[in-house]
Amino acid sequence: AIAADVRRGALIVLEGLDRSGKSSQCSRLTSFLHTQGLSVEAWRFPDRSTPMGKMISSYLSSQMDLDDASIHLLFSANRWEKRALMEAKLRAGTTLVVDRYSYSGVAFSAAKGLDLDWCKAPEAGLPAPDLVLYLDISAEAAAERGGYGGERYEKVEFQKKVEQNFKSLQDSTWQNIDATQSIDTLESIIRGAALKVVNDCHSGRELSHMW
Ligand code: TMP
Numbered sequence: 001a002i003a004a005d006v007r008r009g010a011l012i013v014l015e016g017l018d019r020s021g022k023s024s025q026c027s028r029l030t031s032f033l034h035t036q037g038l039s040v041e042a043w044r045f046p047d048r049s050t051p052m053g054k055m056i057s058s059y060l061s062s063q064m065d066l067d068d069a070s071i072h073l074l075f076s077a078n079r080w081e082k083r084a085l086m087e088a089k090l091r092a093g094t095t096l097v098v099d100r101y102s103y104s105g106v107a108f109s110a111a112k113g114l115d116l117d118w119c120k121a122p123e124a125g126l127p128a129p130d131l132v133l134y135l136d137i138s139a140e141a142a143a144e145r146g147g148y149g150g151e152r153y154e155k156v157e158f159q160k161k162v163e164q165n166f167k168s169l170q171d172s173t174w175q176n177i178d179a180t181q182s183i184d185t186l187e188s189i190i191r192g193a194a195l196k197v198v199n200d201c202h203s204g205r206e207l208s209h210m211w
């Protein structure tokens with residue numbers, strides 16, 4: 001009864017189209033959980049700080065071209081290179097608030113025409129989120145939000161396909177949230193859902209693995 005006494009942290013993932021508001025909600029949620037006295041860290045994928053992340057970043061800014069399957073596997077490998085650290089943090093009691101995860105990996109690559117099950121395969125075995133908060137917004141509404149930053153996937157027609165793929169990936173850990181609500185309303189819905197799952201994890205909910 002030594003290691004078992006450590007109350008593990010929760011793996012909370014925010015997903016959604018580009019410009020759905022994930023990044024601001026991730027930082028708001030992280031600050032909030034911190035004020036609740038919890039150990040919490042904000043993470044994001046792609047993690048552009050690693051050598052693989054730097055390749056992904058130059059692909060996204062169109063400085064480099066890569067085969068569709070190859071970039072897909074690189075995005076996945078960028079999660080795998082963080083797996084041990086992710087699991088160690090969770091088991092040590094730190095809650096991780098993660099901006100994008102395997103769902104983005106599959107939804108974006110499959111939107112190029114790659115087979116959905118093929119896209120899911122390399123994600124199998126990664127830690128599974130305890131909660132996926134999907135910030136639901138149409139591709140058209142997202143595009144109206146001050147436009148896109150010019151990265152590779154930031155085009156309405158493409159994002160429409162991504163949206164359909166996201167919806168086919170929903171499972172029991174997902175909570176869909178209407179992302180057109182005010183920032184403050186969203187924040188409070190997200191806080192409530194996050195506190196509940198942190199509590200579940202503290203009460204013994206086991207860490208599971210994809211898919
Ligand atoms: P970001 O804007 O959140 O940094 O993500 C960059 C882009 O990469 C975004 O358009 C979504 C896309 N993406 C993938 O295609 N596969 C992945 O595995 C991830 C995490 C993101």
Ligand code: MG
Nearest residue numbers: 018019149151
């Ligand atoms: Mg982006």
